[in-house]
Amino acid sequence: MIIDLRSDTVTKPTEGMLDAMMSAEVGDDVFKEDPTVNRLEERLAKMFGKPKALFFPSGSMANQTALKLHTNPSEQVICDKYAHIYNYEAGGASFNSGISCHLIHGHRGMFTASQVKEAINPDAFYYSQTTLVEVENTTNKGGGACWDFDELKKIKTVCDDHNLGYHLDGARLWNALVEKGETTQQYGDLFDTISVCLSKGLGCPIGSVLIGDEEVMKNAIRVRKILGGNMRQIGYLAAAGLYALDHHIDRLKEDHKKARDIGAVLSELSIISKVEPIETNIVIFELESHVDESEFLQQLLNKDIRIISMGSNKLRMVTHLDYTNAMHERLLDVLNDF
Structure with a gap:
């Protein structure tokens, strides 16, 4: 044994998940004609109270797409020193988006609204322009720690006051929701974009979904294409996600x-x-x-x-x-x- x-992420699909995958109705998702993918995206968008959701082969690609959607080259994202986007995505923030990370020394991967405010660069031409705040819940290097939701709301206020985007890397958000008794709608109300993983915790063989507001998501499928993430008959994988949402949370x-x-x-x-x-x-x-x-x-x-x-x-x-x-x-x- x-x-x-x-x-x-080392899990294998359960028998029920495999049955759902093998019986999935599929189509060409590049043409948005895969009914199972469409159903998964629509379901997750509705769960978070957002208009748009897009399936990705990996959480890193979903996060990297979000960074690209929120920023322009030379700009800066505020995140914790333990953040996955900084430590474990192969320098993708600089490679894909041409942006830098302003690292906050938080506690177990979590920081405060006052730290965010202090990290915002002055509005002068010789500074990199701060345009995005990124949060990871639960925190990986922080040992699966769950954010205090009231602090997340305070950070949202700072973002609104300074016209900053707000992205959630929710790779293990499902764990936080279960542990804290919070809802997807609460997070959808707070963040502009949210990535959720279907393999970490939920047992799917592959897949993450980026969920967000209409304006910021309008070019998401274009960025996914640029990153090589467009796929064809992926309803087999989306079916695993639908099964996981029903049985594994x-x-x-x-x-x-x-x-x-x-x-x-x-x-x-x-x-x-x-x-x-x-x-x-x-x-x-x-x-x-x-x-x-x-x-x-x-x-x-x-x-x-x-x-x-x-x-x-x-x-x-x-x-x-x-x-x-x-x-x-x-x-x-x-x-x-x-």
């Missing part, structure tokens, strides 16, 4: 509980110096300085347990749909033996 906790609570169980065991181990607060499905912990990280990882591998290193003796586990109760009990037993 291999226990893979490297990410919530509420169960995220199970992933959160298992993550907290893991954190509780790790906190009792003498070889662990720190476990980050656990709110959703990500567990980040740090080994004591005398513990060899490579050796620790190898010991887990020898027991068919895969986790990921974040460097500097920090490690990450992510619970997910394919992490069963039996796997959970096995992992806790192994950890208790350290």
